[in-house]
Amino acid sequence: MIRKLESIFTLSEDERHALQTLPMQVVAIKTDQAIVREGDSPSRACLILSGFACTYKVTAQGKRQIVSFNLPGDLPDLQSLHLTVLDNSISTISPCSVGFIQHEDLRDICERYPRLTAAFWRETLIDAAIFREWVLNVGRxxxxxxxxxxxxxxxxxxxxxxxxxxxxxxxxxxxxxxxxxxxxxxxxxxxxxxxxxxxxxxxxxxxxxxxxxxxxxxxxxxxxxxxxxxxxxxxxx
Amino acid sequence: MIRKLESIFTLSEDERHALQTLPMQVVAIKTDQAIVREGDSPSRACLILSGFACTYKVTAQGKRQIVSFNLPGDLPDLQSLHLTVLDNSISTISPCSVGFIQHEDLRDICERYPRLTAAFWRETLIDAAIFREWVLNVGRxxxxxxxxxxxxxxxxxxxxxxxxxxxxxxxxxxxxxxxxxxxxxxxxxxxxxxxxxxxxxxxxxxxxxxxxxxxxxxxxxxxxxxxxxxxxxxxxx
DNA sequence: CGACCTGTTGATACTCGTCAATCTGAGTGG
DNA sequence: CCACTCAGATTGACGAGTATCAACAGGTCG
Missing domain, CATH: 1.10.10.10 (Winged helix-like DNA-binding domain superfamily/Winged helix DNA-binding domain)
Structure with missing residues (x-):
């Protein structure tokens, strides 16, 4: 996560340290396993530590559309911090190591280091920018x-x-x-x-x-x- | 904006009042006029007060893809608060009344009313959710x-x-x-x-x-x- | 009145989907 | 160590959905 955040945001020593000591439950997940599903209301966010995952939605006719690939360092459901019900699913597409971070811990660290709020917000804004590009890509x-x-x-x-x-x-x-x-x-x-x-x-x-x-x-x-x-x-x- | 924010977030009296007294430059814009362009680095955000606008990107071959319609109450370039360079353009598609709010004023109000940070963040997260749905719509x-x-x-x-x-x-x-x-x-x-x-x-x-x-x-x-x-x-x- | 934008219609061409068969390589179990 | 299995990759034939081109109609506005 640090490496990823630093690719889009400049962190101070304190902030980096706070992130590194964030409580996190690390889980190994096999290929093609759901991490979260559309309709869930998770109380924690997931962080891809290694491996590839994807965010996708499914049509009423059962056709799948992947809207984003999730790479190591990504926080693919950070949105759940402010949107209670997920409107997409996330699955692994290779063996993954995934870290789960409680929402309350994220809210806590954001309160103590307000610049981290901006960093996380920025992360979700870049996700949105990627979605925009994908609409263009698929549409035109x-x-x-x-x-x-x-x-x-x-x-x-x-x-x-x-x-x-x-x-x-x-x-x-x-x-x-x-x-x-x-x-x-x-x-x-x-x-x-x-x-x-x-x-x-x-x-x-x-x-x-x-x-x-x-x-x-x-x-x-x-x-x-x-x-x-x-x-x-x-x-x- | 108030009406729109209240459709996705519950505001207190103080917060509503702070929003209502936010300095804002109101401009009338004709149909098919650019509000902001891809590549801009605006120092203010725009608020659609009335009329319709759209967010779009253009292919290297000049094909346009609209990625979102912007309706009254929307803040279509709120992302510029944390992303310095815009990756999309916004134009009116009907006569519009648009309010411009300085980024510094938005940052200021967010600092004084931290819940408003969450409200605005949430607003951008919903935009992202709409983009995801559009990828599915256009793709599948x-x-x-x-x-x-x-x-x-x-x-x-x-x-x-x-x-x-x-x-x-x-x-x-x-x-x-x-x-x-x-x-x-x-x-x-x-x-x-x-x-x-x-x-x-x-x-x-x-x-x-x-x-x-x-x-x-x-x-x-x-x-x-x-x-x-x-x-x-x-x-x- | 004429220019122009938007909407409408028909004919034709092409991108891409579907179906179905075959091939390849990586496990897996005997 | 080899047959078996299975997911993924590849190929060909055919059809569906949509693009493109071109022409024309209706309304609006200077």
């Missing part, structure tokens, strides 16, 4: 561009928390999950990925993504990292 | 359902601020704007609206929307107002 881009865009976002966010080396990273996301994220069918994801590979924009095998030409992938995905609101210019790297 | 529903859903949302939000009478309301939104909101072409919006009319779900002429059968429209749009997080059960009305 074709499947090829959409896919490239999502890959750019993932790479940039992973880089911000130190999980990218040499333009390569672990990416435990299936084609079915990508399909639910960009709003197309699994079959079409497969074809688009092959096209991206054929165009030399990505090397994606198993759980590993490598990007030989970041500039061209950015261009293909119409990717401008401004909406991620990262503090330093890690995005440019 | 067909045009007919999408259109019905957006109409349900508009009607519900307008009802929360007292702008609906007898299941009818003013709705100064063109078919081109609906198209940009639900991610389809203008032509297709036209056809879908005709279908909705033919099915007896809506009466939409000029700037006026009437809903003869709310339950059937809700069903057609797979609409569940939970994600709007309204305080009282106005949604059910």
């Amino acid at each position: 881009r074709d499947a090829y561009t959409r896919m490239a865009h999502v890959l750019c976002e993932l790479l940039t966010r992973l880089r911000a928390v130190g999980l990218v080396e040499d333009h390569a990273c672990d990416l435990p996301i299936t084609q079915g999950e990508f399909a639910d994220a960009i709003g197309v069918s699994t079959v079409h994801v497969n074809r688009v990925l092959q096209q991206l590979r054929a165009d030399g924009l990505i090397e994606l095998t198993g759980d590993r993504l490598k990007v030989p030409d970041w500039d061209r992938l950015k261009e293909a995905g119409e990717f401008d990292p401004t909406y991620l609101h990262l503090e330093s210019n890690q995005a440019a790297a | 529903r067909d045009a007919y359902t999408r259109m019905a859903h957006v109409l349900c949302e508009l009607l519900t939000r307008l009802r929360a601020v007292g702008l609906v009478e007898d299941h009818a309301c003013d709705l100064p939104i063109t078919q081109g704007e609906f198209a940009d909101a639900i991610g389809v072409s203008t032509v297709h919006v036209n056809r879908v609206l005709q279908q909705l009319r033919a099915d007896g779900l809506i009466e939409l002429t000029g700037d006026r929307l009437k809903v003869p059968d709310w339950d059937r429209l809700k069903e057609a749009g797979e609409f569940d107002p939970t994600y709007l997080h309204l305080e009282s059960n106005q949604a059910a009305a």
